[in-house]
Amino acid sequence: MAQTHILGYPRIGAGRELKKAQEAYWRGEISQRELLAVGADIRRNNWQAQRDAGLELVTVGDFAWYDQVLNHTLLFGAVPARFAQGAADNKLDQYFRVARGRAPSGEPVAASAMTKWFDTNYHYLVPEFSTGQQFALDSDWLLDEVREAQSQGYKAKPVVIGPLTYLWLGRAEGDALALLPALLPCYEQLLQQLADTGVTWVQIDEPILGLDLPAAWRDAFAGAYRRIGDAAQSLKLLLATYFSPLRENLPLAFELPVDGVHIDCVRASEELPAATAALRDEQVLSVGVLNGRNIWRADLVRWRRELKPLADRLGERLWLSASCSLLHCPVDLDTEKKLPEAQLQKLAYSRQKLCELKELQTLLQPGHLVGASPAGEKDTGDSTGSIACRAGSHSTDGYTPFESDSIDSVVGASPAGETDSANSAASIVCRAGSHSTDGYTRFESDSIDSVGDELKDSWRPQPYAERAPLQRQRWQLPLLPTTTIGSFPQTDLLRQVRRQFRSGEISEQDYVDHLRAEIAEAIRRQEILGLDVLVHGEAERNDMVEYFGEQLDGFVHTGNGWVQSYGSRCVKPPIIFGDISRPQPMTVEWSRYAQSLTKKPVKGMLTGPVTILNWSFPREDIPRSESCLQIARALRQEVLDLEAAGIGIIQIDEPALREGLPLRQSEHRGYFDWAVACFRYTCSQVKAETQIHTHMCYSNFNAIMDAIVALDADVITIESARSDLQLLLAFAGKNGGYPNEIGPGIYDIHSPNVPERAELVARLQKIAEVIPLEKLWVNPDCGLKTRSWAEVGTSLLNMVEAARTARAELA
Structure with a gap:
C-alpha cells in the first residue's frame, strides 16, 4: 500500500503561539525556559496531527525559532565572527542576534542579510x-x-x-x-x-x-x-x-x-x-x-x-x-x-x-473499487470525498472549470463615473470579500497572450527623460530628498481599536475618527523630523495586501489563515475566489485628508497588482496573468482618482515582483511580459508631472534588472542595508546603471537597532560613489509598521540629519 x-x-502554531512567545521573550516578558516550552508544545501538536492522519x-x-536556513548555519558552525560574543553562555540569544541584530543578552550587532x-x-x-x-x-x-x-x-x-x-x-x-x-x-x-x-x-x-x-x-x-x-x-x-x-x-x-x-x-x-x-x-x-x-x-x-x-x-x-x-x-x-x-x-x-x-x-489501496468513494458511497466520477479532519464537513462535488466572463468583457468603470458618496472614508473601512465560485481545475498556461491586447501598449506617453524635469519643477525638492516607504508603527492602541470596530464595540464613525487622529499625528511627527515627502502612515491598513483585498470584489478573507513570512512576522493572504473589480475608491479619502494637513507632498500609497496576486492565494482555474490584469484595472482607477484628488506622488509597491518569477530561465520572459506590463498599466494614464514610485524588497536584482527598468517608475526604493549595499551594485552596472531615480534603503528596519548618524552619512557617501546625486533619494529599507515609535523617531531623525550632512558635503 x-x-x-x-x-x-508549519511551525507558528494554530494560534500563532510561536510569534507571541518570541516577541514576549524579546521584550523580556517571559523567560527562555518558557519560550522553549512553547516550542515543545508546538512540535508535540505538529507530530500528533501527523500521527492522527x-x-x-x-x-x-x-521547526525553527526564526528560520530553517539559520538553523543549519548554527548546525554547521558557520556563524560569522561578529556574533561570537556570549555564544557559549546562550546559544539561543546568539541565534536571535544573527537573525535580528539583538537579543535579550549580548550587545547589538548588524543582523545577517x-x-x-x-x-x-x-x-x-x-x-x-x-x-x-x-x-x-x-x-x-x-x-x-x-x-x-x-x-x-x-x-x-x-x-x-x-x-x-x-x-x-x-x-x-x-x-x-x-x-x-x-x-x-x-x-x-x-x-x-x-x-x-x-x-x-x-x-x-x-x-x-x-x-x-x-x-x-x-x-x-x-x-x-x-x-x-x-x-x-x-x-x-x-x-x-x-x-x-x-x-x-x-x-x-x-x-x-x-x-x-x-x-x-x-x-x-x-x-x-x-x-x-x-x-x-x-x-x-x-x-x-x-x-x-x-x-x-x-x-x-x-x-x-x-x-x-x-x-x-x-x-x-x-x-x-x-x-x-x-x-x-x-x-x-x-x-x-x-x-x-x-x-x-x-x-x-x-x-x-x-x-x-x-x-x-x-x-489507492489494492482492491479499492475505482467507482466507490472512501465511505462506500456511490461515486459519480467527480467526488473527492470528505475531509475527515474538519469537523462537520461534508462531501462536495468535485472540481469544475470556473465560469467567468471573458477578459475582454470585463471593463472597469470610469473613474470619472464614481459618485461622491463612494468616496467617504466611513464607507471604505472594512469591506468583506464577495464572490464565491464553482470548484477549481488547475490552469496550466500562463502568458501575455492569455490577457489579450489590453497590455500591449501600457507605457506612459512621455519617457522618463521628458517627465523628470516637469516633476522637479513641480515639487522643488532638495538634493537627496528624504522620505519613508509608507507605513508607520501599528501601536497596541491602534490594534485594539481595530479589534473593537470589527467586533462591533465601537461605531464606524468612532473608528474613522481614531484613524484620522493617527494620520494627523503621523503628519505632525514627519514635519517635526523634517522629512521632504510625507506619507499618511497607513493606520487604516491591517496588511499591505489584505487591506486591498478587503476593498476589492473577488476576494475572500480568513480569520486565521496565517503563514510565516520571516521570524515572528506572519501574514494572512487573502484568497482570490472570483473575478476582481473595484466597487469604490480604496485610499483616496485617507490620502486627501493627510494632504490637507500639510503643504509638503504626501504620497498616495498602493500595493501593486503583481504583489497583490503573489501575496494572495490565487485561483488555479485561470492564468495568473488574467487575475493580475483584473487587479491592475482596479488599481488604475484608484491611481487616476488619487491624481484627481491632488495627490501628485503615488507609490505603487511591487516587493513581490521577483518571487513570482519562475525558477527556470526559459520561463522568465513569459512571466515578465505580463507582470511588468500589468504594473505599467496601473499608471499608464497619469500626467507627466505625476511622479510614480515603487518599492522592492530583498531580491537578486542583477537577475531582473531589465524588468525593473521596464517598470518605468520614476523612483524606485529598494532594501539594501542588510547586504551592506552589495545589492545596490546591480543599479550601477551595465548601460550606465538604472536610468531613473533610486532610494536605496540606508538602514535596516527589520532590526530593532537604531542607526547612528555617522554610520548613515558614511553609507550615503558610499552610495553616492555609484548613484548620481541628482537621482538619489534617502529612505529606510522598508515600511516601519513593525517598529515602535521610539525606534522610528530616533532612526528617522538620524536619517534626516545624515541627509543634510551629506548634502552639504557632497554638493
Whole structure:
C-alpha cells in the first residue's frame, strides 16, 4: 500500500503561539525556559496531527525559532565572527542576534542579510561564508528533537538541507562551491549520529536541482552524495526536490546513491512518467500531489486515476505527499469560525491536507473499487470525498472549470463615473470579500497572450527623460530628498481599536475618527523630523495586501489563515475566489485628508497588482496573468482618482515582483511580459508631472534588472542595508546603471537597532560613489509598521540629519 508523509509542517502554531512567545521573550516578558516550552508544545501538536492522519513517519527538524536556513548555519558552525560574543553562555540569544541584530543578552550587532526562499514570500537568513571558511558540527538541537519525538512514541524522519543547496543559498567571498570539501565531513558525521539514534529515514532537501545549474554544481552532486551515502550506514536517504521541474537534472537525481526521490507533481506533473522510468528497483518514489503553497482542496479523483497503476506496481515504494513543505500554508481550517460552509468546503489548510493524503491513500489501496468513494458511497466520477479532519464537513462535488466572463468583457468603470458618496472614508473601512465560485481545475498556461491586447501598449506617453524635469519643477525638492516607504508603527492602541470596530464595540464613525487622529499625528511627527515627502502612515491598513483585498470584489478573507513570512512576522493572504473589480475608491479619502494637513507632498500609497496576486492565494482555474490584469484595472482607477484628488506622488509597491518569477530561465520572459506590463498599466494614464514610485524588497536584482527598468517608475526604493549595499551594485552596472531615480534603503528596519548618524552619512557617501546625486533619494529599507515609535523617531531623525550632512558635503 502507498505510504504517506510530508516534507515539513508549519511551525507558528494554530494560534500563532510561536510569534507571541518570541516577541514576549524579546521584550523580556517571559523567560527562555518558557519560550522553549512553547516550542515543545508546538512540535508535540505538529507530530500528533501527523500521527492522527495516519502518517507512519513524522517530520523532525522542520521547526525553527526564526528560520530553517539559520538553523543549519548554527548546525554547521558557520556563524560569522561578529556574533561570537556570549555564544557559549546562550546559544539561543546568539541565534536571535544573527537573525535580528539583538537579543535579550549580548550587545547589538548588524543582523545577517535576508532574501526570499526561491520563489516564495518566505525570507531566509543568508549564510555568510568567508575565505577559508571552516565548519564544525553542532547537532545537539536536531538530535534532541529526534529523541524528543521518539520519547513520545513517534517514528522520526529528520529533515536537513542538502550541502549543495546550503552552499548555493549563501554569500561567499569567493566560489561557494569550493567550500564543499570542508562542509561534507559535517554531513557525514551528522548522518552517523542520526543512525545512532535509531532513525531509519533522513530527508535531504536539494531544491536547487530545479534550477538551471552551472555544470560545476551539477557535477558536484555525484561525488558529494557518494560520500554522504557511504556515511549513511543503515540510514535510508530521501532526496527531496520541489518548486520547479527537474528537466535535465532528473536523471541525475535518480542516479544518486539515495533510497528515494521526491518530485513536485504540482509544479511538474508532466515529469511523473520520466521519474517513474528513472526509478531504480530499490528506490522509493515520493510524489508531491497536494499543493503545499495553496489552500484549495486537491483533485483526488484526478490523482487516483493517474496514480492507481503506479500504486499497484510500486506498493509501499510509492509515497504520497504535498509538493513542498506545508510551511507556506495556514495551519488548521478548524480555526476558521466565520467563513461560510460553501467556502470552507473548497479549502484545505495544512492539517486538512494531511487528511487528504490519508484519503488518497485509501483510494489507492489494492482492491479499492475505482467507482466507490472512501465511505462506500456511490461515486459519480467527480467526488473527492470528505475531509475527515474538519469537523462537520461534508462531501462536495468535485472540481469544475470556473465560469467567468471573458477578459475582454470585463471593463472597469470610469473613474470619472464614481459618485461622491463612494468616496467617504466611513464607507471604505472594512469591506468583506464577495464572490464565491464553482470548484477549481488547475490552469496550466500562463502568458501575455492569455490577457489579450489590453497590455500591449501600457507605457506612459512621455519617457522618463521628458517627465523628470516637469516633476522637479513641480515639487522643488532638495538634493537627496528624504522620505519613508509608507507605513508607520501599528501601536497596541491602534490594534485594539481595530479589534473593537470589527467586533462591533465601537461605531464606524468612532473608528474613522481614531484613524484620522493617527494620520494627523503621523503628519505632525514627519514635519517635526523634517522629512521632504510625507506619507499618511497607513493606520487604516491591517496588511499591505489584505487591506486591498478587503476593498476589492473577488476576494475572500480568513480569520486565521496565517503563514510565516520571516521570524515572528506572519501574514494572512487573502484568497482570490472570483473575478476582481473595484466597487469604490480604496485610499483616496485617507490620502486627501493627510494632504490637507500639510503643504509638503504626501504620497498616495498602493500595493501593486503583481504583489497583490503573489501575496494572495490565487485561483488555479485561470492564468495568473488574467487575475493580475483584473487587479491592475482596479488599481488604475484608484491611481487616476488619487491624481484627481491632488495627490501628485503615488507609490505603487511591487516587493513581490521577483518571487513570482519562475525558477527556470526559459520561463522568465513569459512571466515578465505580463507582470511588468500589468504594473505599467496601473499608471499608464497619469500626467507627466505625476511622479510614480515603487518599492522592492530583498531580491537578486542583477537577475531582473531589465524588468525593473521596464517598470518605468520614476523612483524606485529598494532594501539594501542588510547586504551592506552589495545589492545596490546591480543599479550601477551595465548601460550606465538604472536610468531613473533610486532610494536605496540606508538602514535596516527589520532590526530593532537604531542607526547612528555617522554610520548613515558614511553609507550615503558610499552610495553616492555609484548613484548620481541628482537621482538619489534617502529612505529606510522598508515600511516601519513593525517598529515602535521610539525606534522610528530616533532612526528617522538620524536619517534626516545624515541627509543634510551629506548634502552639504557632497554638493
